[in-house]
Amino acid sequence: MAALDKGDEAKEGVDQETVDTVREVGGAYKYGWETDIEMDYAPLGLDADIVRLISAKNGEPQWMTDWRLSAYERWLQKEEPTWAMVEYPEIDFQSQYYYARPKSMEVKPESLDDVDPKLLETYEKLGIPLKEQMILAGVEGAGETTPADARIGAGEDRQGERRVAVDAVFDSVSVGTTFQAELKKAGVIFCSISEAIRDHPDLVRKYLGSVVPVSDNFYATLNSAVFSDGSFVYVPPGVRCPMELSTYFRINAENTGQFERTLIIADKGSFVSYLEGCTAPKRDETQLHAAVVEIIAEEDAEVKYSTVQNWFPGDENGKGGIYNFVTKRADCRGDRSKVMWTQVETGSAVTWKYPSCILRGDDSQGEFYSIAITNNWQQADTGTKMVHLGKNTKSRIVSKGISAGHAQNTYRGLVSMHPKAQNSRNYTQCDSLLIGSTCGAHTVPYIEVKNNSARVEHEATTSKVDDDQLFYCRQRGMDEEEAVALVVNGFCRDVLQALPMEFAMEAQQLVAISLEGSVG
Amino acid sequence: MAVTQVKVDATEARLAAIPAPDKGAAWIEAARDAARARLREMGLPGRRDEYWKFTRPDSLTAPEAPAAALFEMGEPQVFDGFDRVKLVFVDGVFDADSSDDPALAGVEIERLATAAQTDIHWARETYGILEARGQTPVPRPLAALNTACAGDGVLIRATARAEKPISLIYRHESKTSDAYLHHVIRVESGAELTLLENGPAAARFNKVMEVDIADGGRFNHVRAQGRDHERRAATHIFARLGAEAVFKSFTMTVNGQMTRNECVVEMAGDDAVAHVAGAAMGDGDFHDDDTVFVTHDAERCESRQVFKKVLRGGAVGVFQGKILVKAGAQKTDGYQISQSLLLDGDSQFLAKPELEIYADDVVCSHGSTTGAIDADTLYYLRSRGLPKAEATDLLVLSFLAEAVEEIEDDALRNEVTARLGAWLARRRG
Numbered sequence: 001m002a003a004l005d006k007g008d009e010a011k012e013g014v015d016q017e018t019v020d021t022v023r024e025v026g027g028a029y030k031y032g033w034e035t036d037i038e039m040d041y042a043p044l045g046l047d048a049d050i051v052r053l054i055s056a057k058n059g060e061p062q063w064m065t066d067w068r069l070s071a072y073e074r075w076l077q078k079e080e081p082t083w084a085m086v087e088y089p090e091i092d093f094q095s096q097y098y099y100a101r102p103k104s105m106e107v108k109p110e111s112l113d114d115v116d117p118k119l120l121e122t123y124e125k126l127g128i129p130l131k132e133q134m135i136l137a138g139v140e141g142a143g144e145t146t147p148a149d150a151r152i153g154a155g156e157d158r159q160g161e162r163r164v165a166v167d168a169v170f171d172s173v174s175v176g177t178t179f180q181a182e183l184k185k186a187g188v189i190f191c192s193i194s195e196a197i198r199d200h201p202d203l204v205r206k207y208l209g210s211v212v213p214v215s216d217n218f219y220a221t222l223n224s225a226v227f228s229d230g231s232f233v234y235v236p237p238g239v240r241c242p243m244e245l246s247t248y249f250r251i252n253a254e255n256t257g258q259f260e261r262t263l264i265i266a267d268k269g270s271f272v273s274y275l276e277g278c279t280a281p282k283r284d285e286t287q288l289h290a291a292v293v294e295i296i297a298e299e300d301a302e303v304k305y306s307t308v309q310n311w312f313p314g315d316e317n318g319k320g321g322i323y324n325f326v327t328k329r330a331d332c333r334g335d336r337s338k339v340m341w342t343q344v345e346t347g348s349a350v351t352w353k354y355p356s357c358i359l360r361g362d363d364s365q366g367e368f369y370s371i372a373i374t375n376n377w378q379q380a381d382t383g384t385k386m387v388h389l390g391k392n393t394k395s396r397i398v399s400k401g402i403s404a405g406h407a408q409n410t411y412r413g414l415v416s417m418h419p420k421a422q423n424s425r426n427y428t429q430c431d432s433l434l435i436g437s438t439c440g441a442h443t444v445p446y447i448e449v450k451n452n453s454a455r456v457e458h459e460a461t462t463s464k465v466d467d468d469q470l471f472y473c474r475q476r477g478m479d480e481e482e483a484v485a486l487v488v489n490g491f492c493r494d495v496l497q498a499l500p501m502e503f504a505m506e507a508q509q510l511v512a513i514s515l516e517g518s519v520g
Numbered sequence: 521m522a523v524t525q526v527k528v529d530a531t532e533a534r535l536a537a538i539p540a541p542d543k544g545a546a547w548i549e550a551a552r553d554a555a556r557a558r559l560r561e562m563g564l565p566g567r568r569d570e571y572w573k574f575t576r577p578d579s580l581t582a583p584e585a586p587a588a589a590l591f592e593m594g595e596p597q598v599f600d601g602f603d604r605v606k607l608v609f610v611d612g613v614f615d616a617d618s619s620d621d622p623a624l625a626g627v628e629i630e631r632l633a634t635a636a637q638t639d640i641h642w643a644r645e646t647y648g649i650l651e652a653r654g655q656t657p658v659p660r661p662l663a664a665l666n667t668a669c670a671g672d673g674v675l676i677r678a679t680a681r682a683e684k685p686i687s688l689i690y691r692h693e694s695k696t697s698d699a700y701l702h703h704v705i706r707v708e709s710g711a712e713l714t715l716l717e718n719g720p721a722a723a724r725f726n727k728v729m730e731v732d733i734a735d736g737g738r739f740n741h742v743r744a745q746g747r748d749h750e751r752r753a754a755t756h757i758f759a760r761l762g763a764e765a766v767f768k769s770f771t772m773t774v775n776g777q778m779t780r781n782e783c784v785v786e787m788a789g790d791d792a793v794a795h796v797a798g799a800a801m802g803d804g805d806f807h808d809d810d811t812v813f814v815t816h817d818a819e820r821c822e823s824r825q826v827f828k829k830v831l832r833g834g835a836v837g838v839f840q841g842k843i844l845v846k847a848g849a850q851k852t853d854g855y856q857i858s859q860s861l862l863l864d865g866d867s868q869f870l871a872k873p874e875l876e877i878y879a880d881d882v883v884c885s886h887g888s889t890t891g892a893i894d895a896d897t898l899y900y901l902r903s904r905g906l907p908k909a910e911a912t913d914l915l916v917l918s919f920l921a922e923a924v925e926e927i928e929d930d931a932l933r934n935e936v937t938a939r940l941g942a943w944l945a946r947r948r949g
Contacts, residue, residue, distance in 0.1 A: 085876075417890075434879075435880065436880055437847065437881070439880070441875075442875060443875040443876075444872070444874050445873060445874075447869070447870065447872070447888055448574075448871075449868060449870070449890040450868045451862070452892040453865070453892060455890070455891040455892075456888070456891070458871075459886075459887050460875060460887070461885040462875055464882070
C-alpha cells in the first residue's frame with residue numbers, strides 16, 4: 001500500500017480505521033516469525049525405521065504400523081509426478097526431518113491448561129487463542145465480530161455468538177483441541193487423528209484410506225507412510241455439529257516436512273462446517289507439506305470444507321517458501337449427500353492441489369469454489385475433479401485465478417460423467433486475471449461425458465484488469481494498488497461469498513496483501 | 521523422458537514396414553533423415569501418452585494397415601459442381617490421367633515425387649521445417665513419420681490471387697492401402713489460394729500439409745473427409761502466418777472408423793487471423809479426434825476454433841484444443857468453442873480445451889458444452905407437425921451451422937450444408 005506510507009492522513013471518504021487496518025495487514029508476510037522452542041526430531045531422512053518410529057511415537061497399534069509400512073513400500077515404487085505446470089528443483093527426501101515435536105509435548109498434556117505456555121503464545125500471536133471462548137480460526141479482529149455479523153447457521157449458539165472448536169497442529173503433533181467436552185455432548189468426535197487411532201480404532205480402520213487409497217499418488221502414498229498427526233471428525237447420524245470445527249496447521253521447525261492427515265466422517269443426515277488455516281515461518285530453504293484430507297458423506301449428510309492457505313510463499317526473489325502438495329478428496333457415498341470445497345490459495349511457493357468430489361450417491365452434489373492468487377515467483381497448479389457416478393448428481397465449479405509478478409497459475413480440472421450418471425449436471429466457470437506482462441495464467445480442463453442425459457457446460461476467460469474499472473477507481477482518489485485490489489476483490493466475489501463470514505473477511509485482506517508490489 | 525523399449529521396437533517395426541521413397545535430391549534426403557531422427561527421439565505415440573489420452577493410437581501405428589472395405593459412392597462427389605483444378609491421388613499415388621492439367625495463372629503446381637529430384641527448389645525452405653517447428657512443446661510423431669517416408673504429394677506456390685480453387689481428390693481402391701502424402705503450400709505476399717480436399721484416400725491415410733503464408737497472404741481450406749466406414753486417417757496441418765496473413769480451415773468429417781486431425785498454427789506476424797473449424801457426424805464405430813494447437817507469437821492476432829460434433833450409436837468425439845499466447849503477444853484475441861450433441865446414451869464426448877497464457881493484455885476465452893437435444897425445442901417442432909426424425913435432423917443441422925458458417929465462400933458453404941443434410945436424410949431412410 002505504497003500510498004498509505006506517504007502520510008498518516010486518511011483520504012477523504014476513507015475512515016482512519018480502514019487505513020490502519022490496511023496498513024497493518026499490508027507489508028510483508030506477517031506470520032513469518034518463528035517460535036524458539038526445544039524440539040525432538042526423528043533422525044534425518046526416511047526409511048522403514050523412521051516409519052516405525054513415527055508409529056511408535058504416536059503409540060499406534062500394530063495394524064496401523066503395518067498400514068504405514070505397506071504405504072512406504074509402495075511409495076518406493078512410485079515416481080514423482082511431473083505433469084503439473086510447476087517447476088522446482090528436485091526434492092531430496094532424505095535431507096529432511098519427518099517428525100518434529102516440541103519437547104514439552106513428550107507427554108501429551110491432559111488439558112489445555114497444561115500445554116506449554118510458549119505454544120499457547122504462538123497460537124495467540126497467530127490470532128488463535130486456544131481458550132474456550134469466542135474464538136475464530138485464523139482470523140484477526142474477529143473477536144470484535146458483533147453477533148449481527150455472524151452468519152446464521154452452524155456454529156451459532158443460543159446467544160448468537162459464534163464459537164469454533166480448534167485442533168492446533170504444531171509441526172508433527174496436535175497441541176490441543178478445544179471444546180472437546182461440549183462437542184462430545186452432541187455426540188461429535190473431534191480430536192487429533194493420533195487420538196482417534198487410539199480411542200476409535202474401528203472408525204479409523206473402516207474409513208482411513210477408503211477415499212484416498214494408500215497408493216493413490218506419490219505424495220498421498222508418502223503421507224500414508226509418514227503422517228504424524230492431523231484431525232479426526234465424526235458426526236453421528238442426524239447431528240448438526242453445534243459449532244464450526246477448525247484445524248490450524250503451523251510449521252515451525254526447520255528442514256521439517258509436515259504430513260498431516262484429516263479424516264472427516266459425516267454420518268447419515270449430519271452437517272458439519274470445517275475450516276482449515278495454515279502458516280509457516282519465513283526461511284530461505286523450502287519446506288515440504290504433503291497432506292491428505294478424506295471426507296466421507298453418508299446419506300443426506302453435508303460437509304462444508306473451507307481453507308485459507310497462507311503458507312509462506314517465498315520472498316520476492318522466489319527464495320524459500322512451502323511446497324504444498326496436497327490430496328483432498330470427498331466421497332459423497334450416500335444419496336443426497338453434499339460436499340462443498342472452498343479454498344483461498346494465497347501462500348506456498350508451489351501448490352499442487354485438487355480437492356475433488358466423487359459423486360457416488362444418487363442426487364449427491366459437489367461444489368468447488370476457489371481463488372488462487374500467485375505473485376512474485378509463486379506457482380500454483382490447482383483445480384478439482386468432479387466424478388459423477390450416481391444419477392441426478394450435480395456439480396458446480398467456480399475458479400478464479402489471479403497471477404501477478406513472475407507467477408504461474410494453472411487451473412486443472414476434470415469433469416467426468418459416467419454412463420450411469422443419468423441426468424447429471426455440471427457447470428464450470430474458470431476465470432483468470434493477469435496483472436503484469438511477466439506472469440502466466442493457464443486453464444487445463446478435462447471433460448469426459450459418457451451419457452447423453454448429462455449436461456456439461458464449461459466456460460473460461462482470461463483477461464487483464466479492466467482499464468475502465470481502474471480508471472473509475474483512480475478517479476475517485478484510490479491509488480493504483482488499492483484500485484487493483486478492489487477490482488480483484490470484485491472478480492473474486494462469487495467465491496468469497498461462499499466462505500464463512502470471518503474467513504471471507506480474512507480472504508479479502510489476503511487478496512490485497514498477496515498482490516502487494518504487483519502494480520507499477 | 522527417455523523413449524521406452526516398447527516404443528523403440530514399435531517405431532523400428534513401423535519404419536521397417538514402409539517402403540523407402542525414391543531417392544531424391546540432397547535437400548529432401550536431409551529433411552527425411554532429420555525427420556527419421558526426430559521420430560526415433562520421440563517414438564511413436566503410445567496409449568499412455570497424455571496427448572493420446574482420449575484416442576488409442578494402436579491402429580494408426582501398427583506396422584500393417586488394418587484392411588478397410590471399399591465404399592461405393594452412388595452420388596456425385598462433393599465439390600464436383602465447382603470449377604476447379606483437379607489433382608487425383610489413388611491410394612496415395614498421384615494419378616496424372618485422372619487429373620486436370622496443373623496450369624493455373626499465378627500458381628505453380630508440382631508433384632513432390634518430381635520436385636524431390638530437383639536440386640534447387642523453393643520447397644526446401646518449408647518441407648519438414650514447419651513440421652519440425654510444430655514438434656514443440658508437444659511431439660507429433662506421426663507427422664515426423666510422414667516427413668521421413670512420404671514419397672508423393674503436391675507442392676503449390678501461389679504468387680497471385682488464384683482464380684479457381686485447387687481440388688485434391690483422394691481415391692481408395694485397395695483394401696489394405698497404407699498411404700503417405702506430404703503437401704507443401706506457399707502463399708506469397710498478397711497472394712490468395714483456396715484448396716479443397718475430399719475422398720477417403722486409403723485404408724489408412726497419413727497426411728501432412730505444411731502451409732507457409734507470407735505477409736498479407738490468404739489461404740482458404742475446405743476439406744470433406746470420406747464417408748467410408750472403415751477408413752483410418754491421421755492428418756496434420758502445420759501453418760505459419762506472416763503479418764496480416766489469413767488462414768481459414770474447415771473440415772467436415774462424416775463417419776470413418778478413426779480420424780485424428782491435428783492442426784498446428786503459428787501466428788508469427790502481427791495482425792494475422794486464423795480460423796479453424798470442424799463439423800463432425802458419426803455413428804457406431806466412429807472415433808473422431810480434433811486436436812488443435814494455436815500459438816500466438818505476435819501482436820494483435822485473432823484466432824478462432826469452432827468445433828461441433830454430433831454423435832450416436834456409440835460414436836466417440838474428441839476435442840483437444842489449445843491456445844498458447846507467448847509473452848509479448850499483446851492484444852491477442854483468442855476464442856475456442858467445442859460442443860457436442862449426444863443423440864443417444866452410448867456415445868461419448870471427451871474434451872480438453874486448454875489455455876496457456878503469458879501475456880496480460882489479451883482476451884481469451886473458451887467454452888465447451890455437451891448434452892442431448894433440447895426436449896423443449898424438439899417438442900416445439902413436433903407440435904408444428906414435423907415428424908420426430910426430421911425435427912431431430914433439423915436441430916442437428918442448426919447445431920452444426922455455427923461451424924459450417926466459418927466457410928467464407930457462399931457456394932462452398934451451401935455445398936457442405938447440403939452434404940450434411942443429405943447424409944442425415946439417407947440415414948433416416
